[in-house]
Amino acid sequence: MTRPLRADAARNRRLLLAAAADEFAERGLDASVADIARRAGVGKGTVFRHFATKDDLLAAIVLDRIDALNAAGERLLEAADPGAALLEFLTVAAHQRQQRDLSFLQEAGELTEEVTKVRAQMFHTVHRLVDRAREHGAVRADVTGADVILLMCAPNYVTSYVPGASPDLWQRYLAIIFDGLRPEGAHPLPHPPPLTP
């Protein structure tokens, strides 16, 4: 379908994705295309040759991230201890997110069909990880895959409020939240889970 890029074009594409991820992480969605191009060491026009709009560039970054998560998820579905596997998945996700904060991805709306697709795939993986963990008694009975999907980004989110925080601070809040997901000492939940995502 898509023919392979010329070697230099492929290289530029890679440079651009990296530069854009860095810029977006530092400046948020307001990072300018000009700055991204400069950081990548290419002309502004080249950005638009590779990504028709700024949003497309964003979508490509998000796609990369979710793809990586999906790979980790698939692997962990095979793990021996389902509870540990789920915690490991959340750890991988938070670690990845810590590398470069892309929390604004949510603001970016629907982005692309392709992003929607891999995101759905990722959601499916999480659901299966959670189902397995629940069956093994590692998470409480009243918690669903959708719950975990939503809570997944919370550790990074809450630590983003602390200016000079240790880069590993998210581990603390992932632990607290994961404790909240365990069966021990669980109180009944006052509201049913959402159907989606």
Next chain:
Amino acid sequence: MTRPLRADAARNRRLLLAAAADEFAERGLDASVADIARRAGVGKGTVFRHFATKDDLLAAIVLDRIDALNAAGERLLEAADPGAALLEFLTVAAHQRQQRDLSFLQEAGELTEEVTKVRAQMFHTVHRLVDRAREHGAVRADVTGADVILLMCAPNYVTSYVPGASPDLWQRYLAIIFDGLRPEGAHPLPHPPPLTP
């Protein structure tokens, strides 16, 4: 110090604050002053008569919110059951935040001295609420006020990802997170708490 506004001016100020809160909630910090003015049904110039800069407008909104929280916090410091009081405080905070999502407040940096002051006050109140709850065995020993401050906004944050969600969905995640704060079934935390905020 500041004499009372004329009736119509006071009304416009109120309209503006409401319109701005709505716009900011919907569009984030990038909401334009022009749109806010249109939504409030006033001219663009009127916005700047009431709030010298866009940031001042933002600060005024944030100030209102934190003030309300402070009032609730002071009241709950007198409550009989410290554990219930802390949960109630978090419930009030999340409920308020659900009304209009102002999660972007964090992006807005220091805003005003006044905001910094009432925020510090709020932080202090939370610390005291948490201390009381911990002493009564309502929250685990290794959790601090700073932890709660950071986790406070998480319930709203995670539910903001669900497009057509029930407006009360946050209650579910507050419950899960609060379960994570309880002493029962607590696992040791892998990272020390932050010093600030």
Next chain:
Amino acid sequence: MTRPLRADAARNRRLLLAAAADEFAERGLDASVADIARRAGVGKGTVFRHFATKDDLLAAIVLDRIDALNAAGERLLEAADPGAALLEFLTVAAHQRQQRDLSFLQEAGELTEEVTKVRAQMFHTVHRLVDRAREHGAVRADVTGADVILLMCAPNYVTSYVPGASPDLWQRYLAIIFDGLRPEGAHPLPHPPPLTP
């Protein structure tokens, strides 16, 4: 024709003219009406009650100045020494202008019919002062009233370039220019005088 102002209105008018002259002198034509009102200690609306537009306010100031000049001119037409009288007139004009720089008046275009009228009157006075001086051999034969009118503001203009200059520096340049108007050592002029003003 114009009925007398109420006492307080007259007072406000005077305050406004003074405040406006000061502001214009300090900030140039870009001085804001709001600042003028504040300086005069009245509301912004009051400015427009007295002067329909900002330009009208400017015209009123200019009118005052030219009126004062006219009075001086009329008086000096009676003086015994026509050469000294002309120099005295130019000294008065420059001194007045030094008090508050209104050089921008020229930028302000035609202003008002009334200004045009008193300005014409002033021009006429200068012509007569020059004619008398020329007849007495105090100024060179090839110099006209129009020439003097044009050169009249030059001393203030050139000193306005010196930031912290002595307020009397204009006297030096008036002296030099006046020496250029004298018959002694005059070289023929390369261009005929203008017809107006």
Next chain:
Amino acid sequence: MTRPLRADAARNRRLLLAAAADEFAERGLDASVADIARRAGVGKGTVFRHFATKDDLLAAIVLDRIDALNAAGERLLEAADPGAALLEFLTVAAHQRQQRDLSFLQEAGELTEEVTKVRAQMFHTVHRLVDRAREHGAVRADVTGADVILLMCAPNYVTSYVPGASPDLWQRYLAIIFDGLRPEGAHPLPHPPPLTP
């Protein structure tokens, strides 16, 4: 250091400088960037691509003018007749200024370091021209370079008051003022010269 502009960019830069000089001459410093762009036949954004701020644009124009003056000044320092050289310099300066009135340059404050530098250079040149002329008895003993710098712009200034004047009218007033600088018939000056500029 700065590599040459692309052909079309260089052309636009030239068009912009010309259009800006015209607009500034006609409307003063308040000329709008939009009008300048329209006059140059380019988009508004193009102005800011070439000149980061409106002030930079102004500085570029001023720089051009002063550079040209400096060239003339250097050349005239070599001239045989120092008195004629000074008069010629003032003639060149006034002629240049007549082309497009940039008297507002003074209002523009310090502009750029670079402007400050070439201006200082120009001042130095004038001082030397005046010193030579004074030594040759072509100008009076009590006149300094600073005096001439200040008086330099007066001929254009005074003629700017005459609406439909001959474009060469300034020659008349330069002649009168220069006569005032000559030793013949000089009266003592009532005020010492300024130290700067």
Next chain:
DNA sequence: AATGAATGAGAGTTCATTCAT
């Protein structure tokens, strides 16, 4: 394929002027 010059819509902000109080 890559560049960066050009574009113009739109941002925040100012201010002369109008008008309800």
Next chain:
DNA sequence: GATGAATGAACTCTCATTCAT
């Protein structure tokens, strides 16, 4: 008569996007 709140046009400047080179 006096006030200052409201207005909206105009300002400088930014930036995603297009297109000639």
